[in-house]
Amino acid sequence: MLNLDHMHIGSSIELPEIATHLSNKSSRFIVKGIFAGGMGVCIRLFHPETNKEFALKGIRPEFISEQVTVDRFLDELKVWVAASSCNLIAEALAVVRLNGSPYVLATWMPNGDLSHSLPHLTKTKKIEALLRIIRGLSWVKNNLGVIHRDLKPSNIFLDKDGLAYVADWGLARPIGHALHSVGKTMANIVNRPDRTQQGSFIGTVTYAAPEQIMGLAAIDHRTDIYAIGCMMFEFETGAPPFLGKTVFDIANQHLREKPKKLGGWFSSTDLGLEHIIARCLEKNPKDRYQSYEQLESDLLPIAKKQGVALQRCEQGTRYKRTVLGQGEKQQMDMLMNDPKIIRGKNGYMVADMSDLLPFLIEADSLIALERYAEAEKIYRPHVLPEMLEKWTGWWGLPHDAAANYGLCLDRLGRALEAEKIFLVLAKNGLKPAVFYVNYSLTLNILKKSRQATDLCREGLKYFPNDIDIQGNLTIALLQVGEYEHAFDSALKRLKIRRDVHSLDEAADVLFEYATAIRCTDLPRAIELAKTMGDLIKEGLHLNPNYHILRMKEVLLRSLIQDAEAVNTIAPALWGSELVPLDIRKYALIQMLEHWADNGWGSDAKADAVLQFIKTHPGWLSVTPKLxxxxxxxIARYQMMRGKGKAGERVISPEIGDYFLNKKSSGSFPDPILAAQLKYWLGETKEALEILATYLADVPDDFNGIRLMAMLHASSGNFTEGMKYGQLLVEIAPWRAESYDCLAFVAGQAGDANLEKQAKIKGDKVFPEEARLYEEAKAYLNRK
Structure with a gap:
């Protein structure tokens, strides 16, 4: 599991999300180191099968809830993945999602960063590093149109051969916005000028150009050239040109003071860089080198003099990659305009796979970032069902693209289209795990749970440790009501890896299981609820920003009748702009339904619901359920209590139209309320018919059976009333309302003995119910 609290050096972890990008079967990695600094974390991983080391970079769990931090990391991914095409940039191999958060898999640099290695580098190595940095930045500027904005020795990494690579693209931008004045910097003073500032200032002040400190809108590559000058100064002297105790001290020197002069009339510096440094550190960008090519031209003679092996500094391309978010347009331009494309009949095109691969890689990264709409547009031209039907003897990139296209369709609410794709892929004789994962997801969405169960079990024969297939089996079993089997499946996934998705699915199972047995075995349901609470707590510790688990906590608290917690957690979700809209809407609905359903007969609760909806009209447009x-x-708390002017019972046309007209499926929107309305209007026969039809489909529904018993008893049909009253006690012995209902029916029928027994039993169950709920609240509220 990817849990920093439990992870330690030497531990073995399964990371199939990473292994798929390495084209290897083994997903086992060994943790060689854990490095946390600022808001980020980097895990050093060793892959025994390839004997290679990797770096896994992400956001520390305690900062995942900070949107600014997440946005900055995503900005870094966007540039870093594309910049990795250049051989002089630290390589980002892939974007993956773990515990619901994005991570970057990168090549491990065994010689660390330049800030630690600088004192030990020879003159030749220092000049070599500078040349590689300049050429790498030049490639990124010319090909991507962005600048770094945070160059410093700690952002330059060295591989096993001592070659330097530019890293950390978190502040890379075409245009930067920093301070509007140095005075604003003083409001955000820190005493760590070596750190990238998180307030108004953008960058590391020790290496920042004057225009960057002043927050000028139009900064360009000359800002990075200034930072290179600061680094060169440090190469020569062992320290940056300006030092101070605070950010303000250093910023003021960058703006107003000249750096110490290096060299002299008759002497040169150790590396001979003094004239280059002086020009790089000019206060006015117009007085600096105007291009990287100019800077390189002055550095090359020194490099040759120092014996730098220039072939180690050659600028090259590892592969083609697109900037995240731009691939769909670039792919379309290529398909429409590239003369190398062979255009056949019926709109078919033939392109070189090397030209298409960058777009497919981008689509994979977009899926990892949950940007499914963009990924779908990239995959779409690659999915040719008629060709896939012929390519059944092998599985390659076209099939992977189709399987991932199906996933995108699922996430975009187009599962029926996805199913057609998977039915074609199902004919292939060499199906990988991704087929079973994505197809079973489609089947679950379409509620074809038995098919999904069979498919998952087939997949687990070939891929027994695949957590996603196991998870989809859990969902399928849950949908068909096989709670014990679903729980066993959830436990199997948790044994493979305890990530937020596994914990979320297990919490789902426990909630559905507890809800199903709440009426028949409340003590067991409460134990399940406690375990669910533990799983939610563990998941939120891994990722505090995993809002789905927060939503599950609202459901859990509602289940145990913890109104105070519901009224605290739900508003925090629906009231936050940082929470996805779907979760916000769901949280709002759950809160209002909790108020209404748990305040039966309470005018205060009804008034609170109606007042909220009245004062939040904007939510009605985005949440029709309101x-x-x-x-x-209105119907329950107001309308069915009043009468018309002539004493007749009436309902408003709006309520009648909504609840008493059947939907296209032939059922009422709310059969229970429809029956209540019919009874209120004196149409008892119609009310009983509605309930009978409803209970034929949902025979164990508590509210349906209770209403059926009470309507029969109130109508004088005591035999039927007693039958449903006794049935209610049988299906819900752990609900005091069952015995209240039976007592009412028995009283109406004149059976005083049964009425007394039911009341005695109800009086025993009620305090026990309350005790169990309080026990659950106390358990979940413990520190």
């Missing part, structure tokens, strides 16, 4: 809640509340 209109149903509003009308249901």
């Amino acid at each position: 209109k149903e809640i509003e009308l249901r509340t």
